[in-house]
Amino acid sequence: MKKGITILAIVSDDDNNLIKKSRDNVVSEETSFDLSFETNIRPKYFDDYVGQSALKSTLKISIEAAKKRELPLDHILFYGPPGLGKTTLATVISNEMGTNIKITSAPALERPRDIIGLLMSIKAGDILFIDEIHRLNKISEEILYPAMEDFYIDMTTGKSQTLKSIRIPLPKFTLIGATTKAGSLSGPLRDRFGIIHRLEFYSEDELTKVIQRTSEILQISINEKGAQAIAKRSRGTPRIANRLIKRVGDYAIVKSDGIIDEKTANAALDALQIDKFGLDYTDRALLTIIAEKYNGGPVGIETLATALGEDSKTIEDVYEPYLVQKGFLQRTLRGRKLTPYACKCFNLKNIDIQQSLF
């Protein structure tokens, strides 16, 4: 059988982030420009997948063992902030295993028939990738339990009097789940994953490699110092690094000779209001609001979201993890608090957030 990727109900947003929405038909990866951009630069095998070395070695062993046993891999859960390579890793695993992958996301599996249909379409050895798996509803989750554990689903057919339950065996498959919120996953679902891994933020050296690789694919001229300058301001995140290469590349063509060196990269990033820590306007606004309106915190997430004019989930998933990792923000039981380090770095007593802070 031909190996391939089936992407179920995907649209892409401005950020080249893949969002999967409920839709019945299956689209191929060539149908959207953003999707094909992602497809081009997305690493296909472990050799192209930069960083996450501990995770890669564990996975390589599991893959080799599964191949030797001629069995599918254990179910895998990846968690960590957006853009660190969870979806990419799922496709890398399918390529390394030489199996098909079906990609969907929990919000696309609203009705029991969505998940039943999907499970019944699985072939032996397939990988089923469910993004945002913490958003799976209770009914779908319960259908998934026996499918994951013993490879069957129970279905009811007929009406009231003639109602009967039938058990449908499924071929052995691997479920890969991804989430930015491991804490929101129910215990029973979490327990059914044999391999659970957190993806870490990338070092500057690793991001430099990601940038060099992407620039080569996109035929953007960049030297090592230029790549390092972008890496420094990419918040430890390959997706952001890839986005910045395109913006900086545009800047280099318009304002200079088209080659990204350190000077051009820094000038472009300054123009994009991305500071030397990789923080953008919203990050700095968040820190400033806590400093100025709430005296450094603690302040509750909902109050902070209202003050910032952002959705609290976006703050939690997108902004906070990096601010916490950099040591600028603390999550306490009573809310979010600035650290003394943040106050020092950003001179947070008398700050003007309209001004760049680099």
Ligand SMILES: Nc1ncnc2c1ncn2[C@@H]1O[C@H](COP(=O)(O)OP(=O)(O)OP(=O)(O)O)[C@@H](O)[C@H]1O
């Ligand atoms: N280790 C890596 N090496 C090279 N490129 C990477 C790596 N990880 C991710 N990327 C690139 O970063 C982009 C984002 O990765 P991906 O979509 O896999 O992130 P994600 O963790 O699934 O994000 P989300 O939580 O938003 O779904 C992709 O375009 C991919 O090409």
Ligand SMILES: [Mg+2]
């Ligand atoms: Mg993803």
